[in-house]
Amino acid sequence: MRSKQNQKFLFLITFLFMTIYLLWRLFFTLPFQEGLFALIMGVLLLASEMSAAFGTFELFWRKNKESEIEKPLPLEEDFPHVDVFIATHNESADLLFNTINASTFMDYPDKSKVHIYVCDDGNRKEIAELAKSLNVNYLGLSENKDAKSGNLNHALSMSHSPLVVTFDSDMIPRHNFLMESVPYFLIPDYQKITRVFGKELVQKREMILKRLVLFKHLKAFITLIYFSLIYLLKPLFLMNKIFSLKKLMLCEIVLILQHTLVQTQCFLEER
Known part of the structure; x- marks a missing residue:
């Protein structure tokens, strides 16, 4: 019971910070002054982040919606x-x-x-x-x-x-x-x-499965920080941003190919 309460509390905290983050991304980071291509890429990135967040919330909701079946104690x-x-x-x-x-x-x-x-x-x-x-x-x-x-x-x-x-x-x-x-x-x-x-x-x-799950979350967090820094520093490094974005996408593909696991x-x- 205590574990479920802790999970719900953690979910509420996560939901709060994720909502604040997505609102910040929506109103303060989209590159409206950088041209149509940059704006489209920024919107697509934001959409992917929102999709990941909503997917997480849906999984948590479904998990808590399901009722647990009590294990019977049959005779030997x-x-x-x-x-x-x-x-x-x-x-x-x-x-x-x-x-x-x-x-x-x-x-x-x-x-x-x-x-x-x-x-x-x-x-x-x-x-x-x-x-x-x-x-x-x-x-x-x-x-x-x-x-x-x-x-x-x-x-x-x-x-x-x-x-x-x-x-x-x-x-x-x-x-x-x-x-x-x-x-x-x-x-x-x-x-x-x-x-x-x-x-x-x-x-x-x-x-190996637990290690790859941990790697996946760390990689997603690092990627998130990377893109956030790019948008914050975009006035100074516009050309470098485009090159770095392509390089990061290539690295992501390589990492996925190297660390794919069929469970x-x-x-x-x-x-």
């Missing part, structure tokens, strides 16, 4: 069988070892109900041996033409548990993953819903 014998699929294509055995090993240590009332499958559409001998050494199931697939979907569909045809978890080969589940997610599927009104469980229950290797998630769903 009510926990169903679960199939855990670890999909792999050409990843190394060293990488897969961490994911498979972590999966075997997930808590569950009856460990015999947790069935772990290494789904290898490369049908590699070394991966089969790794699965055997860790006492998990191995499903090899040759000549797979449907990529990851074909791999998982093949695994579904070979298993029969009512719940299915899918992990990528570089995901390391926390020990409480199943205990924090499976109980929700025992609520009658939510039995037909696929749920996604992310940052609290599964870690990507080296926590993958783990799914737990009912058949």
